[in-house]
Amino acid sequence: MQTNKIIIHDQNCTGCLTCxxxxxxxxxxxxxxxxxxIRIQTIDHTKKISFTSECNNCGLCAKYCLYKALERVEE
Ligand code: SF4
Ligand code: SF4
Incomplete structure (x- = not known):
């Protein structure tokens, strides 16, 4: 079965919250x-992205992130 892996690029996150x-x-x-x-925290003026245990890796957040802060990789 094909699954997604979401790779995080914190440095690109603007905090737009679309995800x-x-x-x-x-x-x-x-x-x-x-x-x-998905959680977006601001720590020392930089964004920190993380996922809760409920995330099922559906990949929608990555699809709709316009800033390339989330990258979906199919495995
Ligand atoms: S959609 Fe992308 S840029 Fe916007 S808050 Fe989420 S990860 Fe950050
Ligand atoms: S949209 Fe999907 S991949 Fe993104 S945080 Fe929610 S459940 Fe996880």
């Missing part, structure tokens, strides 16, 4: 960044 909105809408049926399975 969180598409994730929460798709998987929780609500537009709410805090309900997403």
């Amino acid at each position: 969180q909105l598409i994730c929460s809408f798709t998987h929780r049926k609500i537009f709410n960044p805090s309900e997403a399975f």
